[in-house]
Amino acid sequence: MKLQRKSGLRALTVGAVAISGALVLTACGSDNNSGSSPSSSTPSGSSSSGIKCDGKGQLLASGSSAQQNAMDAWVQAYQAACTGTTINYKTSSSGEGVIDFNQGTDSFAGSDSPLKPAEATSSKKVCAGGTGIDIPMVGGPIAIGYNLSGVNNLVLDASTIAKIFNSKITKWNDPAIKALNPTATLPSTKIQAFHRQDESGTTDNLTKYLGTAAKADWPYPHAKAFAGKGGQSAAKSSGVAAQVKQTDGAIGYFELSYATASSITTAKIATGASSPAEATSANASAGIASAKVVGTGSDLSLDLSSTYTTKAANAYPIVLVTYEIACDKGNKASTLPLLKSFLTYTASEAGQAKLSTAGYAPLPTEIATKVRSTVTSLS
Incomplete structure (x- = not known):
């Protein structure tokens, strides 16, 4: 199925996103984001918002609808700060996002589950000399x-x-x-x-x-x-x-x-x-604070099993973590700077701070620190 991407960033109030009944009609329907005219900044370097802008052009991504509202808020903030950039995240599903990524369509995918072994193997076809890895970004x-x-x-x-x-x-x-x-x-x-x-x-x-x-x-x-x-x-x-x-x-x-x-x-x-x-x-x-990193190398996939049977006070047991899936090595040179810049922002304290007001949970400090290091190492 050929998925269409559209331009024009939807207006958004963080934590309140218009949900269209038309989304019910088909699993192949899209809910895309792309840029409106940003305010003012420089294409490279730190903007007045504290976002470090690096790279220009368009970054394509797709996948998890679980992180849609978080991604909407991040995209709006990043594009407003970084002139000449468009982050187009097409909301579909975790499964479709992984497929798009492994077909080389997107620079990263959103998935609420880590890559399966077969999916990781398939990713090597598009990650020249590397493999797809799981980078936790959104909890909730x-x-x-x-x-x-x-x-x-x-x-x-x-x-x-x-x-x-x-x-x-x-x-x-x-x-x-x-x-x-x-x-x-x-x-x-x-x-x-x-x-x-x-x-x-x-x-x-x-x-x-x-x-x-x-x-x-x-x-x-x-x-x-x-x-x-x-x-x-x-x-x-x-x-x-x-x-x-x-x-x-x-x-x-x-x-x-x-x-x-x-x-x-x-x-x-x-x-x-x-x-x-x-x-x-x-x-x-x-x-989520009790989750353990079980991925190897740069992969940061988490084991959340300890949360399911928790009896700790005020610990909600039904949680998920959405991963951004990207190549550890072999990312496209034309989009790598923008990919790292955007994910650096989403993993930053400023980016994570937007999650609570949108109904999500910021990553625990220990996990967030590892995420920031992994994003820096992408090549």
Whole structure:
């Protein structure tokens, strides 16, 4: 499929992004960003905003819709500071982003899961003398959003979430949900569960959580393709959020930024701690801080398994980290300066500071330090 890119940066208020219902129609639809006329700066050197501009021209990228709102904010800030640059990030899915990158279409891809061994091997065809690596950049909670009249403080746990998305719990007044919400008035409304239609790192991360924290109730291996029984599908995180927003009795999963932008109520998660954990940037950061780097060489892929069964106070257990996938060596000489400059900004303190207000979680300091070093080493 030939994917089109368009020009014209959309106006954006950080943390609030217009979500179009048209995104629900197809997994191949695009949601592109590119530059408007920047304000003032120099093509190279530090701008008045503190962003170090290096390189000119256009940088193409695509992939994860989970980081769309963060990427929108970063692109707007970078292009405003760096005259003569266009960062075109086409929102599709993690799977499509990796495909585009390995076909040599894009300078980097966004993915909510690390490269699989076969994908890393394939990347060597476009990374001359090098390989594709995983660079963590965006952290955040996967919110369980719901739309249920009269219920505003819902608590769920791993088992009930697994059963809901596997069609084992089909009514909102099911005894398992009642047990977690003894003071709530739960209606007998049928549960309308929405999941991702396209292959998604968001699905992969959610099912990693379910397969670890509720293994008996989620008998499927984690995967980017949704494997649960029943339910309804929608394209991209924005599509799932749109369906939950407009459907009474609905429940779905998406990044917190989509819940925030659409004013969707999110469930708290009972983990065994003294109180259920709310989906917030700070609570997600508490979980991600326990992640371990398991990649080798320049690769910084993370193991998040310790967050799934955490009982630490205020630690939200359903998290994801979106990686920017780039070549460690063999990047195109024509775009390498701009690639490093842009990723240097996104990994910087200023870039990471934008994440909390957009519903994401900044990288913990230890991981962020490693990311900045890796970006500097790209060649």
